[in-house]
Amino acid sequence: MKIEFPKPFFWGAASSATQSEGRQLTDGKGENIWDYASKEYNHRFYEGVTTEDTSYFYRDYQQDIQKMQDISFNSFRTSISWSRLIPNGTGAVNPEAVIFYNNIINEMIAKGVEPFINLYHFDMPMPLQKKGGFENKEVIEAYKQYAKTCFELFGDRVTYWFTFNEPMIPAEAGYLHDRHYPYVVDFKRAAMVLHNIILAHCEAVKVYREMKLAGKIGIIMDVIPVYPRSQNPADLDAAEMADLFYTKSVNDAILKGKYPTRLKEVLEEYDQLPEVTVADLALIAATKIDLLGINYYRPRRVKAKEGVPNPKGVFSPEWFFDEYVMPGRRMNTSRGIEIYPRGIYDIAKKIQVEYDNIDWFVSENGIGIEGEEAFIEEGIVQDDYRIDFLKEHLTYLNQAMKEGSNCLGYHMWTFVDCWSWGNAYKNRYGFYRLDLATGEKTVKKSGLWFKETVENNGFD
Structure with a gap:
């Protein structure tokens, strides 16, 4: 059976600045929270690898973009590092960063690789984090100015x-x-941060619209589809609450222009509602995006709570559901997460039915494997497990598209093995293998398979 995709279709991969660029002595980059945390809390990072030693994209971008062309990418998503472009988060722009980002954008276009550019990938500049990060409304204004600077510098070429x-x-x-710096454990503060991020998103979209640039603007969402243990009402309610907190809280605000009523009721009941103004809600309601990216790695399986939460404990979404360990589930043992290809179909249908069938693309999907060197034969990683993973997910995606889902592309995570938050290089995700000792990048079997898939716009 031939699985065919429509033309045009975006084929490529995704990465981020902090996870791939690395540092050089004269690069002028300011410090972000990951530069800081990977040094000051080094014990939290696998084998102590810091952001200094990521995948050398800052140094190797020309060869790397050639490698993208070598396996027939027509698109690639990365991010601009806020702290590289504006080292203090506000104020002076770093000329070395402007040269670098202009160079990569121009090089990608020259090689037929469409740049998909993301503004923020977890990497708050440290001077702004010291002011409270996204807990502080001033940082929304700083982000807005950063976004405007990016649009002014690169918006003539980035679509x-x-x-x-x-x-x-x-x-x-x-x-x-307690997984990412600043390692705070406080639901109400977390809710404030999420609300302010949504406002910052809205402000950036507003600026982009005002500039009348000839491109599209959107956001990349992490969607974990929720599956109840059973059809028992208690399990269904648990699934509804997990979905409410972890998906609808942000998706409904951005895609429907309003927070779910049920969420507000629950947060008021437990005195966890952050400060939200009428003007905030009006801005959210007025903001529309053009394109949605969806990151999908795993499902979330839940069941009804088996115990009463500690009333003196930290309020969290997990007060309303327990994780359900389904018998027979298929696991990626390197990451400890379930592999469930059908989830990508279910997400596509949810977008089609609940979110007006907005144009979207798979912005991340992939499999991280520990100890890939065990699969090297004749100098190449024989990662058939990654090829099988891609085939299964793409087959379900293709089915949803045949049923009317407006999916425009597929980006795997990632292009070259990259540094992961906390895990550093423990699990490998790339189409290209990075040799940490030499910096050499060599294509894996999956990269060659992907090249063939792109050229045929599908696979058998």
């Missing part, structure tokens, strides 16, 4: 812009669940 990657994560991982 596809994205305000944030996974806006939920800086709030949830940085302010509730």
Whole structure:
């Protein structure tokens, strides 16, 4: 059976500035929260690898973009580093960064690779974090000015812009669940951060519209489809609450222009509602995007709570559901997460039915494997497991598209093995293998398969 995709279709991969660029002594870059945390909290990072030693894109961008062309990419998403472009978060622009980003944008266009440029991928400049980061309304204004600067500098060539990657994560991982710096555990503060990120997104979109640039602007969302253990009403309610907190809280605000009523009721009941003004709600209601990116890695399976939450404990979404470990689930043991290809179909249908079938694309999807060197034969990683993963997800995506979903492309995470938040280089995701000792980048079997898939616009 031939799985064919419509033309045109965006084929490529995604990365981010902090995870791929690396540092050089004369680059003029300011410090962001990951530069700081990977040094000051080095024990939290696998084998102590810091942001200094990521995948050398700052140094190797010409060869890397050639490698994209070598496997027939027609598009690639990366981010601009706020702290590279504006080292203090506000004020003077770093001329070295302007040269670098102009060079990569021009090089990509010259090689037939459409730049998809994201403005914020978890990387708050440290001087702004010291002012409270997105807890502080002043930082919304700083972000707005940063976005405007990017549009002015690069908007004549970049057609596809994205305000944030996974806006939920800086709030949830940085302010509730102790995974990202500043390692705060406080739901109300997390809710304030998420609300202010949504406002910053709206302000950037507003600026883009006012500038009348001839491109599209959107956002990249992390969507984890929720599946209840059973059709028992208690399990269904648990799934509804998980979806409310982790998906609808941000998706409805950005895609429907309003927060869910049920969310407001719950947060008021538990005294966790952040300060939200009438003007805030009006701005959210007035903001529309052109294109949605969806990152999908795993499902969320839940069941009804088996115990009463500690009334003196930290309020969290997990007060309303427990994780459900489904018997027989298929696992990526390197990451400890379930592999469920059908989830990408379910997301596509949700967008089609609940969110007006907005134009969207798969902005991340991939599989991170530990110890890939065990699969090297004759100098190439024989990653058939990645090829199988891609085939399964693309087949379900194709099915949803045949049923009317407006999916415009597929970007795998990632192009070259990159540094991951906390995990550093423990799990490898790339079409190209990075040798940490030498910096050499060599194509994997999956990269060659992808090239063939792009050229045929599908696969058998």
